[in-house]
Amino acid sequence: MNSSTDIVTDDITPLAAVPDAVSNTATQEQRAHFAWIDIRGTAGDERDALVQAAIHHRIDGIVADDVDLLRDLPPTVRRVFATTSPAVDADVATSVDIVLADHSGDDTNRIVDAGPSAEAGVHVVVSDADTLRHACETVRRAPWTLLTFTDPTKIPLEIVIAAAENSGGRTVTIVNDIEDAGIVKLVLEHGSDGLLLRPRNADDVGTLAEVIRPSADRIELTELTVTKVEHIGMGERACIDTCSLLEKDEGCLIGSFSTGMFLSCSETHPLPYMPTRPFRWNAGAVHSYVLVPDNRTRYVSELQAGQPILAIRSTGEVREVRIGRVKIERRPLISVTATTADGRVVNVIAQDDWHVRLLGPGGSVNNVTDLKPGDTLLGYAPPESRHVGLPITEFCDER
Known part of the structure; x- marks a missing residue:
């Protein structure tokens, strides 16, 4: 550790050390699809409308780079703090549920230690064979992995989902729009655990909630x-x-x-x-x-x-x-x-x-x-x- 306020480790947390909240047993109970919305870059009435829509439609999480905004969210919404820093202040880690850090450059083994009250998340951009291999390693070892795919093919996502099977961690895939969300949900039957959308308006939030809502899986004969x-x-x-x-x-x-x-x-x-x-x-x-x-x-x-x-x-x-x-x-x-x-x-x-x-x-x-x-x-x-x-x-x- 660098200091009591700058928390960081040099290696991805091994699966054995992943908190109980993402153990295999818990994961099986939580495998229903969920959605997050990204409100970075929005402000004022637009941001407030997106937040209220997310709360109303019971969206699982909100991603923001403003910790003060996340502090004010109700406990029904998962608070995801996005950062590009390799270290986070301990006060930040105690104010959010997930600390989501980007992997960039050659520093691919670094993951933020979110402390005892939050969980660590890793954002991996998959653009070629090397980054795909890194994504497969990350989903097997990190509690949360946010995935960006630069190409339209869903084959890399299929490979990452297969790698994540029985890992205990969860995957969240960035989607471009509502249609893309419906496709990503179905990849390899199970699909990505979660979807992250940057909504255009509050209506997109409601539609996203419909996409991830389980359909009736039984009928009374x-x-x-x-x-x-x-x-x-x-x-x-x-x-x-x-x-x-x-x-x-x-x-x-x-x-x-x-x-x-x-x-x-x-x-x-x-x-x-x-x-x-x-x-x-x-x-x-x-x-x-x-x-x-x-x-x-x-x-x-x-x-x-x-x-x-x-x-x-x-x-x-x-x-x-x-x-x-x-x-x-x-x-x-x-x-x-x-x-x-x-x-x-x-x-x-x-x-x-x-x-x-x-x-x-x-x-x-x-x-x-x-x-x-x-x-x-x-x-x-x-x-x-x-x-x-x-x-x-x-x-x-x-x-």
Whole structure:
């Protein structure tokens, strides 16, 4: 140490010495994505608006180079003090949560010791193979690593995320805008732990909060009791091919009525005459509703390549997948009518063929041509009706 007020070490803190707050166990509990905003360079009303928006939208942290500003923040916001100095005053370290220091020049092994009350952060700019290697070393040893990537490719970020796996530290990646934030969040499925944005205005702060907010990852499925099965002749039906490989009990929610949809199975189960296609749903007739993100429905006939759709498992687990292709063809159709536990009548119309299946309790697979009254299927029965795909509480009689 240089003195009692200038705190610095010459080596990155080894993982064994990382505080308990970023131990492996704690890290697993805190792996939800979070966001920081950078208010350096702003002042007056603009800065106040950004700070208030961050507090209102429960943004995790605010980065500033003014320690007096950080002192005034409520405890719900992480105070991140950015500095270019290799040493920080002890009074500063006790006033903030993280001391974030730049790595520059040849001094790549230096990291600020933030003392007992704050944590150390390192800002690494990745611009070539050497700086990428340094970033990989840093994320394995530092409690916090802020990453700037100078090139548009996300491959360096993928490499750093892989290096950070099970390290105990956390990564925060600087993003250029909201669109970039959405991409960085998804890199290598897990993405960067945190995102740092320099917002243009308070609206950007709210949008950033939406980007990192976890989507609903479960849906409450209900049992449906089959009451009638009819062969109804020819019509157009759609196959939905996704850009993802689906599980054996995973499918989409589809139905003729917005107040009741059936869990349609993907083509993940063996067939005697063709290979399995674990990316496909033989969905249903073109008039059918399909559940998509944000609690919306779309008609099958409206779906297009690149759009998001929800994949749902028999346990109710939900994930978003992207459509790769929608294939509409004329085929014989079968109508399946069922009732919900509270007596509502629901319906689905699918291709009239043995290889089209609906899921039942426990992930049981039911060929539509073998269904009979009294069989139990899984579905979703929301209480609201729909208008232009959005839930609305109004009188609506679907039959």
